[in-house]
Amino acid sequence: xxxxxxxxxxxxxxxxxxxxxxxxxxxxxxxxxxxxxxxxxxxxxxxxxxxxxxxxxxxxxxxxxxxxxxxxxxxxxxxxxxxxxxxxxxxxxxxxxxxxxxxxxxxxxxxxxxxxxxxxxxxxxxxxxxxxxxxxxxxxxxxxxxxxxxxxxxxxxxxxx
Amino acid sequence: xxxxxxxxxxxxxxxxxxxxxxxxxxxxxxxxxxxxxxxxxxxxxxxxxxxxxxxxxxxxxxxxxxxxxxxxxxxxxxxxxxxxxxxxxxxxxxxxxxxxxxxxxxxxxxxx
Numbered sequence: 001x002x003x004x005x006x007x008x009x010x011x012x013x014x015x016x017x018x019x020x021x022x023x024x025x026x027x028x029x030x031x032x033x034x035x036x037x038x039x040x041x042x043x044x045x046x047x048x049x050x051x052x053x054x055x056x057x058x059x060x061x062x063x064x065x066x067x068x069x070x071x072x073x074x075x076x077x078x079x080x081x082x083x084x085x086x087x088x089x090x091x092x093x094x095x096x097x098x099x100x101x102x103x104x105x106x107x108x109x110x111x112x113x114x115x116x117x118x119x120x121x122x123x124x125x126x127x128x129x130x131x132x133x134x135x136x137x138x139x140x141x142x143x144x145x146x147x148x149x150x151x152x153x154x155x156x157x158x159x160x161x
Numbered sequence: 162x163x164x165x166x167x168x169x170x171x172x173x174x175x176x177x178x179x180x181x182x183x184x185x186x187x188x189x190x191x192x193x194x195x196x197x198x199x200x201x202x203x204x205x206x207x208x209x210x211x212x213x214x215x216x217x218x219x220x221x222x223x224x225x226x227x228x229x230x231x232x233x234x235x236x237x238x239x240x241x242x243x244x245x246x247x248x249x250x251x252x253x254x255x256x257x258x259x260x261x262x263x264x265x266x267x268x269x270x271x272x273x
Contacts, residue, residue, distance in 0.1 A: 077233040099231075105197065106229035113225040117218060117243060119182035124239030128195070128231050160231070161198045 042136070046100065049107045050138075053098065057146055059138060064149040066137050075159030077126045082137050084121040086147065094121035096140045103133035105160055116142075128159040165190045171252060171266035177244050179270050186239040187252050189262060195230040211236055213255040218268075219248025244268050 042050065050059065067081035086094050093116040099109040109127055121139065129135075136150040169189035177183055189211065196208030214226035224240065242250065247269055254262045 101231065104231055105195070106231050109229055109231040111227040112240075113227070115223055117221065117223045117245075118241050119243030120241040122184070122239070122241045124184075124186070124237075126233040126237055128233055160195050 042134075043102065046102050046107055046136075049100065053108065054138070054140075054146055057144065059146040059148045061148055063147040064137050064139050066135065066149050066151050068135060068151050068153055070151075071154045072129060072156075072159075075129045075131075075155035075157050076161065078129050078135075078153060078155070078159070079126050080124070080135070080137075082121075082123040084139055084147075086121060086139065086141060088116060088119055088121060090116045091142070093118075093142050094139050095142045097121065097123055098138040098140070099127065100136040100138065101127065101129060101133055102136070104128070104130050128161075129153065129155050130158050130160045131155055163190070163192060166192065167254075167260060167262040169252075169254070169262065169264050171250060171264050173250075173266050173268065176271040177268055180243065180245055182241050183244050183268075184239060185242050185250060185266075186237070187264070188235065188237050189254050189264075190235055191254070191256065193230055193232060193234045193236060209256065209258055211254050211256045214238070215253045215255075216240075217251045217253075218242060219246055223250075244270070 063084055063086050065083045067083070068078065072078040080099070082097060084094060088094060094114055096114065097112045100107055101109050112123055114121065132152070132154045134150050134152050136148060139147045167190065169187065172186040174183050191211050192209060193211065194206055194209040196205065198206050200206055208230055210228070210230040211232070212228050214228065215222070216224040223242065226238065228236070247267070249265045249267045251263060251265045
């Protein structure tokens, strides 16, 4: 019994550490729920950009898959892989793919216009992100339909340099 | 300033079958500056980025990309193309300071 206090403080601190780990786990779960729910809802600035680009046309979810890391290792180079199962025939094809990042200085990041000669609406590129934000992909068909998908991407540093 | 701006390449699949949809990858050396950063003396570095990319296949317009400075440095883009003729694919990159860079690659079908 030379140093009973150190043992007591050790036990206390380890108990605190366990509690902290448990709390961080529940915080991560809460963050995920947020991104799946209201976090993916576009804010007013994004809605304005979408209205300027697409007017009042309805943008529906589906037909687009976006492959992007949940946590970007380097926010200066976030890889995006976009694929679509929409038809690519001369009378009905994907006319354009648009990339919208909610919290970037340029919300409308890039537009890719295609013709039917492309054969498949796939796209592979790398973008910069200022901070954790939703990445939205909007595909426009030659018939005027709009299809979208979005993913929330966590980043650490400002990549817009 | 870098001296390799405008160099790039187009990567085609090794074997291309007639009428198949191939994946083309293109890369360009370009700093893609947003205009939001400053140098060590605190002077803002002006924006300098590729904002217009046109792709033609055998002289026909195939795709057109409109970019902001949000595309990463040394821009990379991969896209599909239906290889229905033996013809060159040409990519013309234009930046906001008037630079025009052109690359070309010939699509040739593998001998069956």
